[in-house]
Amino acid sequence: xxxxxxxxxxxxxxxxxxxxxxxxxxxxxxxxxxxxxxxxxxxxxxxxxxxxxxxxxxxxxxxxxxxxxxxxxxxxxxxxxxxxxxxxxxxxxxxxxxxxxxxxxxxxxxxxxxxxxxxxxxxxxxxxxxxxxxxxxxxxxxxxxxxxxxxxxxxxxxxxxxxxxxxxxxxxxxxxxxxxxxxxxxxxxxxxxxxxxxxxxxxxxxxxxxxxxxxxxxxxxxxxxxxxxxxxxxxxxxxxxxxxxxxxxxxxxxxxxxxxxxxxxxxxxxxxxxxxxxxxxxxxxxxxxxxxxxxxxxxxxxxxxxxxxxxxxxxxxxxxx
Amino acid sequence: xxxxxxxxxxxxxxxxxxxxxxxxxxxxxxxxxxxxxxxxxxxxxxxxxxxxxxxxxxxxxxxxxxxxxxxxxxxxxxxxxxxxxxxxxxxxxxxxxxxxxxxxxxxxxxxxxxxxxxxxxxxxxxxxxxxxxxxxxxxxxxxxxxxxxxxxxxxxxxxxxxxxxxxxxxxxxxxxxxxxxxxxxxxxxxxxxxxxxxxxxxxxxxxxxxxxxxxxxxxxxxxxxxxxxxxxxxxxxxxxxxxxxxxxxxxxxxxxxxxxxxxxxxxxxxxxxxxxxxxxxxxxxxxxxxxxxxxxxxxxxxxxxxxxxxxxxxxxxxxxxxxxxxxxxxxxxxxxxxxxxxxxxxx
Numbered sequence: 001x002x003x004x005x006x007x008x009x010x011x012x013x014x015x016x017x018x019x020x021x022x023x024x025x026x027x028x029x030x031x032x033x034x035x036x037x038x039x040x041x042x043x044x045x046x047x048x049x050x051x052x053x054x055x056x057x058x059x060x061x062x063x064x065x066x067x068x069x070x071x072x073x074x075x076x077x078x079x080x081x082x083x084x085x086x087x088x089x090x091x092x093x094x095x096x097x098x099x100x101x102x103x104x105x106x107x108x109x110x111x112x113x114x115x116x117x118x119x120x121x122x123x124x125x126x127x128x129x130x131x132x133x134x135x136x137x138x139x140x141x142x143x144x145x146x147x148x149x150x151x152x153x154x155x156x157x158x159x160x161x162x163x164x165x166x167x168x169x170x171x172x173x174x175x176x177x178x179x180x181x182x183x184x185x186x187x188x189x190x191x192x193x194x195x196x197x198x199x200x201x202x203x204x205x206x207x208x209x210x211x212x213x214x215x216x217x218x219x220x221x222x223x224x225x226x227x228x229x230x231x232x233x234x235x236x237x238x239x240x241x242x243x244x245x246x247x248x249x250x251x252x253x254x255x256x257x258x259x260x261x262x263x264x265x266x267x268x269x270x271x272x273x274x275x276x277x278x279x280x281x282x283x284x285x286x287x288x289x290x291x292x293x294x295x296x297x298x299x300x301x302x303x304x305x306x307x308x309x310x311x312x313x314x315x316x317x318x319x320x321x
Numbered sequence: 322x323x324x325x326x327x328x329x330x331x332x333x334x335x336x337x338x339x340x341x342x343x344x345x346x347x348x349x350x351x352x353x354x355x356x357x358x359x360x361x362x363x364x365x366x367x368x369x370x371x372x373x374x375x376x377x378x379x380x381x382x383x384x385x386x387x388x389x390x391x392x393x394x395x396x397x398x399x400x401x402x403x404x405x406x407x408x409x410x411x412x413x414x415x416x417x418x419x420x421x422x423x424x425x426x427x428x429x430x431x432x433x434x435x436x437x438x439x440x441x442x443x444x445x446x447x448x449x450x451x452x453x454x455x456x457x458x459x460x461x462x463x464x465x466x467x468x469x470x471x472x473x474x475x476x477x478x479x480x481x482x483x484x485x486x487x488x489x490x491x492x493x494x495x496x497x498x499x500x501x502x503x504x505x506x507x508x509x510x511x512x513x514x515x516x517x518x519x520x521x522x523x524x525x526x527x528x529x530x531x532x533x534x535x536x537x538x539x540x541x542x543x544x545x546x547x548x549x550x551x552x553x554x555x556x557x558x559x560x561x562x563x564x565x566x567x568x569x570x571x572x573x574x575x576x577x578x579x580x581x582x583x584x585x586x587x588x589x590x591x592x593x594x595x596x597x598x599x600x601x602x603x604x605x606x607x608x609x610x611x612x613x614x615x616x617x618x619x620x621x622x623x624x625x626x627x628x629x630x631x632x633x634x635x636x637x638x639x640x641x642x643x644x645x646x647x648x649x650x651x652x653x654x655x656x657x658x659x660x661x662x663x664x665x666x667x668x
Contacts, residue, residue, distance in 0.1 A: 045510040045511065045512055046481070046510055188371040188372055188537055189371070189537060189538070189539070189578060189581045189582060189583075190371060190577060190578065190581045190596070191371075192581070192583075193581040193583070193591060196583075215510065215511050216511070216583065217511065217585040218540065218582070218583035218584055218585040219583045220585075221583065221584065221585045221586055221587040221589075222583045222584075222587075222590060222591055223583075241587045242587045242588065245585070245586060245587050245588075246588075255512065256511065256512060257585070259511060259512055259514065259515040260511070260515075260540075260585040261515075261540040261541055261543060261544045261585075262540075262584065262585060262586065263543070263567075263568070263584060263589075266543060266544055266563075266564060267544060267545075268544075269515040269516070269518055269519035269522070269544065270515055271512065271513060271514070271515035271516030271517075271519060272512040272513070272515075272516075273516070275480055275482065275483070275513075276480075
């Protein structure tokens with residue numbers, strides 16, 4: 001929240017997949033704004049559509065999937081760009097660390113070549129070999145890796161180091177926005193913390209906007225400024241992270257926060273009964289109504305709740321408000 | 322009566338012979354571990370640690386999937402590697418496990434019924450099909466699933482949480498005397514995690530089945546278990562009452578772990594995690610295994626491994642910081658897990 005310029009403005013994003021069983025409404029009309037220099041957490045259960053939002057932003061949804069709506073990045077609607085223009089945007093303007101990225105490093109390429117690969121493709125030239133090596137050393141330094149890692153192969157690195165290499169690749173061209181999809185899900189608690197601290201420090205130092213995708217509310221509480229909660233392809237609530245935890249408005253957010261293990265109240269378990277609805281030909285009404293403890297039978301099962309700003313910067317989609 | 326299951330001075334090494342244990346050439350996954358568990362022990366003990374701590378090795382040894390490099394695994398006082406066919410069958414029935422990956426335990430070509438009907442058949446639990454069916458149904462109901470929505474389906478038609486609950490139901494059908502749960506909720510969605518843990522807790526309380534909960538997630542460990550065993554590189558670092566260990570960890574390693582927990586509270590941010598990085602193995606496999614990363618390392622730490630000091634009632638730590646305290650033998654570790662009469666934890 002260093003300044004109030006809206007960097008990313010997503011409007012009515014709909015990502016549908018047309019399959020034999022029907023239409024999978026993976027993302028069903030979400031709006032999302034992100035200011036520059038802000039870290040946004042996007043949480044939801046598996047199947048809630050959070051990764052699909054990220055892939056839609058990267059224009060990496062393939063048929064039978066379709067993307068509709070607007071994704072404005074710094075005034076440019078990504079969905080209107082040609083394939084070649086979009087290719088130029090990736091890495092240089094909008095960059096992503098996909099889920100399980102560390103297992104997708106090329107096992108037979110040195111780390112430095114994997115870092116340079118995308119940059120050279122995007123037209124980066126270095127005056128001399130020395131300059132290129134200096135650039136690499138500096139890049140590795142900011143992700144807290146020793147320079148010798150550049151000459152190594154992925155199998156020589158630990159999980160935490162591989163993840164740092166992925167971060168280095170993602171920020172190598174100084175993008176405006178970084179999307180990290182569960183960047184620490186395969187790491188131990190101590191390493192997870194170290195990697196997250198590096199990522200959040202980078203975001204601060206480089207004034208980078210970041211979208212952190214995950215299901216770990218604890219990690220979100222530690223790392224982000226704003227929190228968005230998704231459920232079955234819909235945006236349920238969005239607000240400042242402290243407010244979201246201290247005063248959750250949507251019954252789903254309330255239940256999600258109550259289900260978390262906190263210090264104190266040991267042995268009290270508050271799960272959310274039921275399971276999420278199918279996103280294939282979803283029923284009308286609020287997607288959470290069949291698990292909601294404040295469901296209003298007259299309206300909730302029949303009409304989807306509008307997504308509206310209930311107070312400045314705080315959005316919620318629920319008939320209660 | 323002999324205890325239900327016992328690890329007696331068990332060591333497991335990988336990549337070489339036990340003779341090379343102190344040379345650093347082999348990986349010591351579990352180092353001279355002694356651990357005793359009695360029957361009808363209505364408590365959950367967490368075995369916690371990072372990857373490489375030996376927690377999964379311990380599980381594999383208890384299940385008889387790995388043979389110890391040294392020491393013995395005893396079931397009802399008998400070495401599990403020397404039991405006859407009948408005894409092995411009894412062991413297999415009474416020691417059950419729930420694994421981490423709720424996808425991998427199913428054969429995708431068979432209906433989920435298979436997972437439940439095979440143990441019924443193998444152990445002759447039902448006289449006929451109807452009886453088998455009602456056994457399956459009651460076990461599923463017990464874990465909060467509706468049998469009509471579950472039976473007859475294929476694994477890919479169910480969610481991860483449902484599949485994991487069927488795995489719990491399968492263990493339940495056999496009425497085991499010990500349940501080993503290896504990261505049972507790490508691949509389950511947040512909203513279903515609490516429900517699944519509560520079910521494991523309820524089974525443990527109502528049927529008095531001891532549960533070993535193996536995890537790296539200290540937040541769920543804190544909620545579900547009564548006692549905790551913190552492991553690092555095959556050795557116990559700290560053990561005791563979970564409330565004491567998590568709230569007020571004494572060993573520098575446990576402190577590092579606890580300070581790294583991302584608590585879901587934006588007002589309770591990560592504290593200072595004290596860790597230093599020294600070069601490769603300064604202890605030459607002789608001293609405390611954590612010395613390399615420990616901010617409090619002294620000369621003593623690299624000479625010989627610290628014993629378990631009783632830092633307070635119900636809590637021990639293997640660290641020379643507590644030299645003034647009395648020592649308990651590693652073999653008597655299980656004394657740290659007394660059976661309490663009434664369940665101390667509300668459910």
